Amino acid sequence: MARTPPRPPRDAAPAPRAGKAVTIRDVAKVAGVSPITVSRALNNPELVTPDTLERVRAVVARTGYVPNFLAGSLRSRRSRVIAAVFPQITNSMFADAIQAFTDRLRAEGYEVLLGLSSYEQREDELIAGILGRRPEGIYLTGINHSPQTRRRLIASHIPVVEAWDLTPTPIDMLVGFSHEKAGAAMARHLLAKGHRRIGLVWGKDPRAGVRRRGIEEALAEAGIDAVPASLEPPPGKFQFGREGFADLLRRGERVSAVACSSDPLAQGVVAEAQQRGLRIPEDLAVIGFGDFDFAAHTSPSLTTIAIEKARIGQLAAEALIARIEGREVAERVVDVGFRLVEREST
Amino acid sequence: MARTPPRPPRDAAPAPRAGKAVTIRDVAKVAGVSPITVSRALNNPELVTPDTLERVRAVVARTGYVPNFLAGSLRSRRSRVIAAVFPQITNSMFADAIQAFTDRLRAEGYEVLLGLSSYEQREDELIAGILGRRPEGIYLTGINHSPQTRRRLIASHIPVVEAWDLTPTPIDMLVGFSHEKAGAAMARHLLAKGHRRIGLVWGKDPRAGVRRRGIEEALAEAGIDAVPASLEPPPGKFQFGREGFADLLRRGERVSAVACSSDPLAQGVVAEAQQRGLRIPEDLAVIGFGDFDFAAHTSPSLTTIAIEKARIGQLAAEALIARIEGREVAERVVDVGFRLVEREST
DNA sequence: CTGTTAGCGCTTTCAT
DNA sequence: ATGAAAGCGCTAACAG
Numbered sequence: 001m002a003r004t005p006p007r008p009p010r011d012a013a014p015a016p017r018a019g020k021a022v023t024i025r026d027v028a029k030v031a032g033v034s035p036i037t038v039s040r041a042l043n044n045p046e047l048v049t050p051d052t053l054e055r056v057r058a059v060v061a062r063t064g065y066v067p068n069f070l071a072g073s074l075r076s077r078r079s080r081v082i083a084a085v086f087p088q089i090t091n092s093m094f095a096d097a098i099q100a101f102t103d104r105l106r107a108e109g110y111e112v113l114l115g116l117s118s119y120e121q122r123e124d125e126l127i128a129g130i131l132g133r134r135p136e137g138i139y140l141t142g143i144n145h146s147p148q149t150r151r152r153l154i155a156s157h158i159p160v161v162e163a164w165d166l167t168p169t170p171i172d173m174l175v176g177f178s179h180e181k182a183g184a185a186m187a188r189h190l191l192a193k194g195h196r197r198i199g200l201v202w203g204k205d206p207r208a209g210v211r212r213r214g215i216e217e218a219l220a221e222a223g224i225d226a227v228p229a230s231l232e233p234p235p236g237k238f239q240f241g242r243e244g245f246a247d248l249l250r251r252g253e254r255v256s257a258v259a260c261s262s263d264p265l266a267q268g269v270v271a272e273a274q275q276r277g278l279r280i281p282e283d284l285a286v287i288g289f290g291d292f293d294f295a296a297h298t299s300p301s302l303t304t305i306a307i308e309k310a311r312i313g314q315l316a317a318e319a320l321i322a323r324i325e326g327r328e329v330a331e332r333v334v335d336v337g338f339r340l341v342e343r344e345s346t
Numbered sequence: 347m348a349r350t351p352p353r354p355p356r357d358a359a360p361a362p363r364a365g366k367a368v369t370i371r372d373v374a375k376v377a378g379v380s381p382i383t384v385s386r387a388l389n390n391p392e393l394v395t396p397d398t399l400e401r402v403r404a405v406v407a408r409t410g411y412v413p414n415f416l417a418g419s420l421r422s423r424r425s426r427v428i429a430a431v432f433p434q435i436t437n438s439m440f441a442d443a444i445q446a447f448t449d450r451l452r453a454e455g456y457e458v459l460l461g462l463s464s465y466e467q468r469e470d471e472l473i474a475g476i477l478g479r480r481p482e483g484i485y486l487t488g489i490n491h492s493p494q495t496r497r498r499l500i501a502s503h504i505p506v507v508e509a510w511d512l513t514p515t516p517i518d519m520l521v522g523f524s525h526e527k528a529g530a531a532m533a534r535h536l537l538a539k540g541h542r543r544i545g546l547v548w549g550k551d552p553r554a555g556v557r558r559r560g561i562e563e564a565l566a567e568a569g570i571d572a573v574p575a576s577l578e579p580p581p582g583k584f585q586f587g588r589e590g591f592a593d594l595l596r597r598g599e600r601v602s603a604v605a606c607s608s609d610p611l612a613q614g615v616v617a618e619a620q621q622r623g624l625r626i627p628e629d630l631a632v633i634g635f636g637d638f639d640f641a642a643h644t645s646p647s648l649t650t651i652a653i654e655k656a657r658i659g660q661l662a663a664e665a666l667i668a669r670i671e672g673r674e675v676a677e678r679v680v681d682v683g684f685r686l687v688e689r690e691s692t
Numbered sequence: 693c694t695g696t697t698a699g700c701g702c703t704t705t706c707a708t
Numbered sequence: 709a710t711g712a713a714a715g716c717g718c719t720a721a722c723a724g
Contacts, residue, residue: 395709
């Protein structure tokens, strides 16, 4: 606290900064060139003689000039910003995708505007605010958007990537996988292992709902119609897994297998089961969803439906970049699929 | 793919959008008012008669007008954007803070520009790019910034919050805790339990380094000078924990306790130890760092140094908002502390 | 290779 | 309560 550099006291009002920032004209004046030459030196150095280039750079360094991209973007209609909307970040599900997406875009010189929509809580407003910043592309999680949002997005004429889900009618482009099939794959696995009494500990988010339909329909085809479920609020986390399984038992459901809508939930189920003296998988089989790494780290490790999350982020970034640069993308819809990874023998 | 709405084919060049967007003047013309009245209807509705307000709103809705904040920000010098820089997002350490930070800011009408600096990989460049977008405030992870970055930040005259660490000389404001003390607390705990042969499985990130100094100095004071350590690359994760502990054993280090720089690492150590037939904590005590929730979910659950991560994000957001709105903040430096949480009896 | 002119879309300022 | 003029800082478009 002691030697904090004295900062200029602010005005009482929420007013603009006092200190006038260095502008391109200041730099131009000092360097003895025109503003546009400074602009070129910074953005298209190859259009400028090495001599002036160096002079301009020196002045920029000396004056601490920071180009105002707001102004540049306004004029050039290129903001070099790409927006990304996720339901939430604490959900381990999305972190890898965000990271990969952001890394890829920064490598191409884009900044990322992050929107967290907290599942449903007015994605509309969020996106309206985002579009006002004129991003050059936008990444959306999921395919369920209000008609209003769809209209705005289409009217904006910027490339859009929807991710984490599959539909034949994306707004524009899409990178994801079928949650219905993922659910069905869970069912098939459990059926193959001979399970008939299967319980669900399941999150309430929209895509989890689709997976649930997938698993229940596949079970119904095998003649299993009663599938007890304990529903938990997002984000699916360990504690809810424990509670969910306890809830199933409390309700007197006697199951030989539990399927979970996420790996943290599944870990919770495993913990609760072990605490009650059940052996995994002899007494209770548990299958999760999402992250093989995550599932592999439990003990005993879980069977899970694994998703290449980072790949989704990267492909989405690349699709946006391609379209911004005027290249048509070969595939508008990319199905990255999933794979079932069985637990180690442990 | 089938019914994808036909989008206007893009030009080959990375050119601006073709479709001219609706501007405030278009809206004004249709509503039969001046542009400034539209602006007021949107931003200061109380300055406009209910009648014109309604008319303007109707036209906005009908035309799909999306205000261009780039232009507005340029003129008003208020971008309503706040930037946040984190080393990485896959590190479970930061997710809660990002979420809390973003939630708080959106509630106040700010958008968040996310920067991921990937530990060291040119934070300078990242921040230069960010400042060009004229954020009204900036959140930084950590206190180690290049002189150049410090200069730029100070010259920008925007409020800055550094987080996750403590120093008497922040750039501006700070919300964090002492990593040195956190390390020392680990040492004290293990010493109190009677341990003398203590090993480290430790991440290589800068703040972890400070915690290491804290623990080693505290151990040295107790006469323990040899503290074998296995160093792992960030992000500290389960697998590295396993490998780290295996590494210690391979090197012939016989320890009764292992301290880890993060909870995922600690979980890995626990798993590896259990696999080798060691009982936790009877044969091996393990202490982690970071997230009580996380640590509580292991089995047996871990002792850990718990941090209120969401609180850091929230306090940081509030500090920035306060300063942007012209309020002086009472405390420039906030120490949120940490607490040692012992494992359940399990 | 460099400069001039104009204007991106909005909001500040000053009138009325 | 509304409007006219001006300009935020930059770059597109067109010279030269």
